Amino acid sequence: MPSDFAMSAALPPAEQSGASSPSLKHVLSPKIISAKARPLGKTENKSGRLILFFLVGAIFWVFVFGLLYRLLKYFRGIPEIGALLSAKLLGLMFVSLFGILILSNVVTALSSFFLAKDLDLLVAAPVDWLRLYGAKLLETTGHSSWMVVLVSTPVLTAYGIVYHGGVLYPLIAILAVLPFLFIPAAIGTAVTLLLVNIFPARRTRDILSVIAILAAAGVVLVFRLVRPERLARPEGFRSLVGFIALLRGPTSPWLPSEWASQGMMSWLREEPELLPFYLLWSTAAMVIVLGAVLHRWLYTRGFSKSQESGERWARQGVLGKFVSRMLAPWGVMRRELVLKEMRLFFRDTTQWSQLILLAVLVVVYVFNIKFLPLRGEGVTFFLANVIPFVNLILAGFVLASIAARFIFPGISLEGRTLWLLRSSPLEMRQLLWSKFWVGTIPLLGLALVLVFATDVLLQVSGFMMAVSIFTITLMTFAIAGLALGFGALFPKFNTENAAQIPTSFGGLVLMMSSVVLIGAVIVLEARPVYEYVSARMLKVDPDPTEMWLGFGGAALVSLAATFLPIRMAVQRMRELER
Amino acid sequence: MIELRNLTKKYGSFTAVDAIDLSVPDGELFGFLGPNGAGKTTTLRMIAGILQPTAGSIHLAGIDLAEDPLAAKSRLGFIPDRPFIYEKLTGAEFLRFVGGLYGQNGDKLEHRGRELMALFDLEEWADELVESYSHGMRQKLIISSAFIHRPDVIVVDEPMVGLDPKAARILKDLFREYVRRGHTIMMSTHTLEVAETLCDRIAIIQHGKIRAVGTIQDLRAQSTGGGGLEEIFLKLTGERAAREAMDVLDA
Numbered sequence: 015m016p017s018d019f020a021m022s023a024a025l026p027p028a029e030q031s032g033a034s035s036p037s038l039k040h041v042l043s044p045k046i047i048s049a050k051a052r053p054l055g056k057t058e059n060k061s062g063r064l065i066l067f068f069l070v071g072a073i074f075w076v077f078v079f080g081l082l083y084r085l086l087k088y089f090r091g092i093p094e095i096g097a098l099l100s101a102k103l104l105g106l107m108f109v110s111l112f113g114i115l116i117l118s119n120v121v122t123a124l125s126s127f128f129l130a131k132d133l134d135l136l137v138a139a140p141v142d143w144l145r146l147y148g149a150k151l152l153e154t155t156g157h158s159s160w161m162v163v164l165v166s167t168p169v170l171t172a173y174g175i176v177y178h179g180g181v182l183y184p185l186i187a188i189l190a191v192l193p194f195l196f197i198p199a200a201i202g203t204a205v206t207l208l209l210v211n212i213f214p215a216r217r218t219r220d221i222l223s224v225i226a227i228l229a230a231a232g233v234v235l236v237f238r239l240v241r242p243e244r245l246a247r248p249e250g251f252r253s254l255v256g257f258i259a260l261l262r263g264p265t266s267p268w269l270p271s272e273w274a275s276q277g278m279m280s281w282l283r284e285e286p287e288l289l290p291f292y293l294l295w296s297t298a299a300m301v302i303v304l305g306a307v308l309h310r311w312l313y314t315r316g317f318s319k320s321q322e323s324g325e326r327w328a329r330q331g332v333l334g335k336f337v338s339r340m341l342a343p344w345g346v347m348r349r350e351l352v353l354k355e356m357r358l359f360f361r362d363t364t365q366w367s368q369l370i371l372l373a374v375l376v377v378v379y380v381f382n383i384k385f386l387p388l389r390g391e392g393v394t395f396f397l398a399n400v401i402p403f404v405n406l407i408l409a410g411f412v413l414a415s416i417a418a419r420f421i422f423p424g425i426s427l428e429g430r431t432l433w434l435l436r437s438s439p440l441e442m443r444q445l446l447w448s449k450f451w452v453g454t455i456p457l458l459g460l461a462l463v464l465v466f467a468t469d470v471l472l473q474v475s476g477f478m479m480a481v482s483i484f485t486i487t488l489m490t491f492a493i494a495g496l497a498l499g500f501g502a503l504f505p506k507f508n509t510e511n512a513a514q515i516p517t518s519f520g521g522l523v524l525m526m527s528s529v530v531l532i533g534a535v536i537v538l539e540a541r542p543v544y545e546y547v548s549a550r551m552l553k554v555d556p557d558p559t560e561m562w563l564g565f566g567g568a569a570l571v572s573l574a575a576t577f578l579p580i581r582m583a584v585q586r587m588r589e590l591e592r
Numbered sequence: 593m594i595e596l597r598n599l600t601k602k603y604g605s606f607t608a609v610d611a612i613d614l615s616v617p618d619g620e621l622f623g624f625l626g627p628n629g630a631g632k633t634t635t636l637r638m639i640a641g642i643l644q645p646t647a648g649s650i651h652l653a654g655i656d657l658a659e660d661p662l663a664a665k666s667r668l669g670f671i672p673d674r675p676f677i678y679e680k681l682t683g684a685e686f687l688r689f690v691g692g693l694y695g696q697n698g699d700k701l702e703h704r705g706r707e708l709m710a711l712f713d714l715e716e717w718a719d720e721l722v723e724s725y726s727h728g729m730r731q732k733l734i735i736s737s738a739f740i741h742r743p744d745v746i747v748v749d750e751p752m753v754g755l756d757p758k759a760a761r762i763l764k765d766l767f768r769e770y771v772r773r774g775h776t777i778m779m780s781t782h783t784l785e786v787a788e789t790l791c792d793r794i795a796i797i798q799h800g801k802i803r804a805v806g807t808i809q810d811l812r813a814q815s816t817g818g819g820g821l822e823e824i825f826l827k828l829t830g831e832r833a834a835r836e837a838m839d840v841l842d843a
Contacts, residue, residue: 345695346691346692346695346696346697347692347693347695349692349697350688350689350691350692350693350697351692353689354678354681354685354689357680357681357685358678358680358681361680361721362680430676431676431677431678432642433637433640433642433670433672433676434670434677434690434693434737435693436640436641436642437640437641437642437665437668437670438665438690438693438694439661439662439663439665439666439693439694439695440693441662589644591642591643591644592642
């Protein structure tokens with residue numbers, strides 16, 4: 015064995031002295047390089063997508079900024095309580111963001127700390143625990159916070175401009191927001207770490223997603239039951255003093271959200287306070303240190319547990335058998351596609367558990383309608399007819415968010431198995447339409463129940479009921495078409511967590527275009543509805559041309575929004591090389 | 593039968609597959625060899641209809657893939673190199689789904705699915721979710737799915753990766769018997785021993801071009817000096833062999 019000997023003799027020993035753990039920057043470098051490469055990559059239509067992104071982003075920012083600017087200007091004009099209202103609004107925004115951030119960090123930490131593909135490499139490499147924690151914490155914070163930063167920038171800018179924050183205001187905002195982002199990241203990461211260690215390994219992922227969803231549902235319900243709209247109706251309080259006392263008091267004195275809003279408002283009121291900033295930064299430092307300690311104790315055990323796979327048996331359920339029989343006339347291929355979609359959905363906890371959130375959303379929605387002050391003085395015949403019309407806009411938003419959760423990810427989730435579909439004699443048109451129907455039929459059922467129930471609660475006229483049903487049916491098809499279309503045009507094939515797909519760029523574009531669609535349909539229908547209601551009041555016949563133009567136009571827009579995106583998606587899928 | 597005419601695939605200025613002409617008749621097991629990045633997988637994925645050629649044509653069982661893709665694909669079974677399948681389906685459900693894609697259902701499909709799973713020792717796992725399968729088991733399931741609709745042509749990328757010795761042996765026997773019945777198989781592999789013992793003809797591809805094609809005897813004649821397939825391969829591809837390993841390790 016001379017060569018072996020020579021080799022071992024010649025091989026330089028691993029540089030023990032220099033074999034220190036790689037730096038945090040080095041551990042993070044693949045992510046940084048990938049993030050840099052993403053916008054510069056040679057994917058087709060890159061420039062078009064970038065332009066669309068900036069356009070949509072700019073429109074959104076201008077919209078949010080404009081809204082806040084007008085509202086804050088109005089608040090500023092109110093003596094005594096104006097500044098209090100602005101502060102309360104900022105506090106409420108930060109509280110909601112804090113809740114959202116905690117939840118999104120719990121979910122993101124599960125991906126980045128336990129499921130990410132690079133972990134095998136990192137855990138096997140001589141990377142020490144602290145650097146791994148640091149790198150993954152930064153990654154988690156970035157992933158779960160970018161949208162919050164995007165949304166809050168125009169809001170905070172509006173505050174700065176209305177209250178003349180000065181040149182130092184952006185710095186103050188960063189000083190307040192930065193620790194505000196890291197605190198929930200460290201807490202969310204620690205919660206995930208504990209859960210992964212506590213629950214039986216095989217079920218961790220499932221249990222975690224259900225817990226996250228239940229928590230989100232809880233937050234939404236509690237927030238709703240508190241009825242924050244009372245703040246906007248001072249007459250509900252016994253006295254003005256009581257109302258001002260409520261406004262003056264902190265929303266949640268022990269939460270970082272309160273410190274962030276206090277710190278910023280104190281600067282804007284020109285009475286800067288240091289305490290909130292001190293609290294924010296010291297708490298951030300403390301939770302990160304505690305998180306790191308916890309990570310050191312529990313990460314190795316938790317990571318090992320999370321690698322064990324589930325051993326589960328599955329048989330066709332009653333629903334599967336029923337659907338299978340129902341779909342028999344539609345051909346084998348369609349039947350199998352639909353059955354596959356259903357199985358994948360109901361067996362994936364991260365997917366079906368979102369139904370809980372959906373149920374809460376519906377409850378909150380109906381609850382809101384029930385408590386609308388629609389009877390009594392001041393509620394005219396006209397208003398009673400307009401409210402159900404506005405109801406359609408809200409129902410449209412609910413549908414859009416559901417479509418973004420359930421229909422939009424359809425194509426992305428197909429990513430790794432596309433080889434099978436593309437090498438088989440399956441038409442891409444057939445694949446997309448089967449996905450469309452699987453998503454649209456339950457969505458339509460929900461939409462009809464939602465609109466019918468709320469219309470009954472609102473005691474609307476037969477005409478408005480017909481308009482509502484007609485509009486929501488068209489809107490459901492259009493929103494589903496958009497969701498599927500954008501899902502195929504902006505797919506995320508390599509995602510490690512299905513729950514993150516709706517929050518991708520394509521999801522954002524979908525939500526924005528849904529808003530535009532809903533707006534267009536409502537604007538088109540507003541005229542004939544106004545015409546009809548006025549004609550009823552004047553006891554004359556409405557102008558049929560106006561009716562045809564308005565409702566026909568709305569139908570055309572909806573049908574175009576249904577078919578065009580799917581056509582584009584079919585084309586894109588045919589050209590896709592995967 | 594598989595016929596490739598002037599088959600070309602370019603990614604921007606990079607030519608992955610460069611005007612390949614090849615004909616694999618019925619009843620032949622054809623091997624596709626080449627170094628990493630030579631264009632094997634790209635060629636096979638074009639034949640499977642997953643990638644679109646930049647130029648040239650592909651005929652499967654006499655049908656032009658570009659002109660009538662659905663008819664051509666219905667005659668094909670494809671086994672990819674990476675076994676990505678639906679994690680939340682059971683093995684049996686997956687086979688049923690694939691059968692459905694090719695318009696098959698009923699008792700015959702169920703029977704064939706059971707037989708194929710039994711052949712690869714998967715029958716005990718038939719009702720278990722794919723997410724609990726090992727790499728090799730997934731590979732066996734995908735191989736079974738490629739046979740479920742009795743295709744005329746099978747295209748397979750690296751079939752032996754992840755298979756245990758018993759499964760590898762079963763697969764070899766299955767492939768041989770399949771071509772004996774008049775079907776066509778085209779496979780890429782890095783295992784030269786498999787290519788040498790299993791394939792009727794072999795093509796060696798490098799930088800997207802076919803360097804040599806023929807039986808082992810033909811290849812031996814083409815590469816001066818003869819020797820086993822490994823020597824022929826290294827000579828034809830001009831790869832610098834292990835002699836440099838020492839220099840690298842010393843570096």
